[in-house]
Amino acid sequence: MNVQRSNWAPAVFLGPAVFLLFMLMVYPALETIRLSFMDRLGERYIGLANYDYALTSPRMQEAFRNNLLWLVVFTSGTVGLGLLIATLADRVRYESLAKAIIFMPMAISFVGAGVIWKFVYDLRAPGTPLQPNNQIGVLNAVLLSIRPDGTLSDAIAMLNTEGVPITDEEVMQAIIEVETARIEEAVDGEDLTRAEADELLDILPGRVREYLDGQTPPRDERWQALGQWPRAAIAAINEAIATLPPGSGRIVCNAIPHACAMQIESIEGRAIDEAVAAGTLSAERARELRDSLRAVSVEYVRSGTRPAGEGWQTLDQWDDIIAGVNEVNIRAVNTTLDTGVEPIDWIRRQGINNFALIIVGVWIWTGFCMVVLSAALKGIPAELIEAARVDGANEFQVFFKVIIPMLMPTLTVVTTTMFITVLKVFDIVYVMTAGNFGTEVIANRMYLEMYGGNREFGHASAIAVILMLAIVPIMIYNIVQFRRQEARR
Amino acid sequence: MTSATPAVTSRESVLSRTAQAPGFNWRRFLGRIPLHLALLLLVVIWITPTVGLFISSFRPREDIMTSGWWTVLKNPLDFTKFTLENYDAVINNPNYDMGRAFRNSLAIAIPGTFFPLLFASSAAYAFSWMEFRGRNTLFVILVGMLVVPLQLTFIPVLRLFNNLGFTNNPYVPFLSIWVAHTAYGLPYAIYLLRNYMGSLPREIFESAYLDGCSHPTAFLRLALPLSVPAIASLVIFQFLWVWNDLLVALIYVGGGRNAPLTYALSGLVNSLGQDWHLLTAAAFVSMALPLVVFLSLQRYFVRGILAGSIKG
Helix, strand or coil, X not given: CCCCCCCHHHHHHHHHHHHHHHHHHHHHHHHHHHHCCECCCCCCECCCHHHHHHHHCHHHHHHHHHHHHHHHHHHHHHHHHHHHHHHHHCCCCCHHHHHXXXXXXXXXXXXXXXXXXXXXXXXXXXXXXXXXXXXXCHHHHHHHHHCCCCCHHHHHHHXXXXXXXXXXXXXXXXXXXXXXXHHHHHHHCCCCCHHHHHHHHHHHHHHHHHHHCCCCCCCCCXXXXXXXXXXXXXXXXHHHHHCCCCCCHHHHHHHCHHHHHHHHHHHHHHHHHHHHHHCCCCHHHHHHHHHHHHHHHXXXXXXXXXXXXXXXXCHHHHHHHHHHCCCCCHHHHHHHHCCCCCCCCCCCCCCCHHHHHHHHHHHHHHHHHHHHHHHHHHCCCHHHHHHHHHCCCCHHHHHHHHHHHHHHHHHHHHHHHHHHHHHCCXXXXXXXXXXXXXXXXXXXXXXXXXXXXXXXXXXXXXXXXXXXXXXXXXXXXXXXXXXXXXXXX | CCCCCCCCCCHHHHHHHHHCCCCXXXXXXXXXXXXXXXXXXXXXXXXXXXXXXXXXXXXXXXXXXXXXXHHHHHCCCCHHHCCCHHHHHHHHCCCCCHHHHHHHXXXXXXXXXXXXXXXXXXXXXXXXXXXXXXXXXXXXXXXXXXXXXXXXXXXXXXHHHHHHCCCCCCCCCCHHHHHHHHHHHHHHHHHHXXXXXXXXXXXXXXXXXXXXXXXXHHXXXXXXXXXXXXXXXXXXXXXXXXXXXXXXXXXXXXXXXXXXXXXXHHHHHHHHCCCHHHHHHHHHHHHHHHHHHHHHHHHHHHHHHHXXXXXX
């Protein structure tokens, strides 16, 4: 280096930055290291007790495990997808558009990303009567659409096949009658204008048809009897069942097994309670019976298989109960049509939720890796690639034997950047789960120790120091890179 | 893009040359279908969550709670299904007050971008073109702060701010967070700008010094103008970083009248829970400006950031 030498100039140029960084980062960091050997108020030296806590407490061990999972899955996800997308996009004309879309999440906040993905992961608890397809989160909707639940018209078709004289049209008619009557009442009560009523009546049959086919009932506040649509449908079905001769319950049960199973459950359940009260059945056995009652009764209705074991109270009457069934209810229909695919609570269910959070991170950071790798990709001399092609290399050989080795320095930089990101990961976890449900990470633990009520400054400081130590190898690597570049200049 | 500069042999031109075989190359076209499908699938996956949020923010509460946002795609031009009420509520209703939060975010982010850039560029110049004892050591210490988890600094800094009267200063309400963001933004800015300035052609600087050019002049007339791509990209990066920051705001501003958008939004996530009509609108209010900045300055931004980070 043979540039100008002077004494004052570096001080002026570096002064503000050096002052601020020493006051707000260097000194506080050293002070925090000191605090890591002190008690929670920073008053008394307590040796390595904080480190003992930071390395062995269950919450911290959970955090270490999760950070390791993040390290592996997040880093390979972001770097792998970034490389894949950069390579693919390099070969198409709409490259800049595709890359802009992938990069866009980098522009928004983790809080915003958290809201976006909480909405994607949204869960509507299952079992809402006759609204099987009402998931509003994309992921659960996709999951259920792969094997959708049955619809009301499926139930009607099943009943019809078994011999119940009922058709979709009759059920629709019943719903239309109820709704029409209430709309006319509303017109009389001047809650609706005539024109509005006519408009509604016009589209009513279409909406009822959709409802039978599994769509959510239309939420237009001008509808007057939405809450009664399921009841009207079930009433029409039960009316048809009532026309069967007495003792035809078997027909209904073949179509809607749960209609009969529920009857058996309630009668048997009561009998078990009575037997326990009378002392003829042990409480323990009664609990076992009740636990298996649902499965046993459904199985009996479906195939007539008698349950094994002692203690059943009303087994002799079960055939009579089945024969006597003369109506169904909403729940029975719903349960029968349920195909068994349950929506998933992505954020709370352990074993899944960590991956759900990591996906949010990958969604945000893949764009970064892609842009950096894409630029490096374009820096590879075209002659080199062409030469390989002329020598007879196919596209895969070009990629693995030419492009990847040329990208290696950039891949290393991107990977280390992701390592640092992952060790510091905080916002996503804080916003989406606050570290609950087994999703704890080191940085969130540190925050909670510090501000989460107990103000355990000693614990928090020790955790922070451990985090630093995990980052040091990467730091050393960066310094080596810097020195190497300095030597080249 | 590259056809305008035929002197440069880019890979794109190599590809297009192979494509110019006589007649339409069916085999090449068919062979590329999986490529397009894979890329398209990834792009759709990436954009769907944001589209869902955007559409939902315009849907009435009842619709959001009972049907998926994708159902409006059947007839997207049915504007009776859309409403601006959600935005009106989150911006103007004092319970949510995202309008005030938006102004607070601006008041935090603009000085929080200007000062670190000013101090970092002068420091980067010193590290690049001045020689003094301990230069490398000092650089390593400052840039080493890049990997210091911010939480490591909070307690001592907060104590310092309290002693100096920065916290809840009646005259300069955002003083704490301005100083904090300035310091926290420095390591990355210094690192990036030093890499960029250090890789400028040294002949330019040497001849300037030979002609008697002083450091301040070389900094203002040479280093800064030549570093505009890196500075521009850093302005955008730092602005978005401050705008999107939650943690630092949590510590140095807290809630109340001065809370920025991220803080307000994370509060709504807790208090509103399943009120998606308000949450989606509030989230979009917080995302609007970053998205505009990113989309309008994107090309410049990407070019600049790569020049800085790849050369390093």
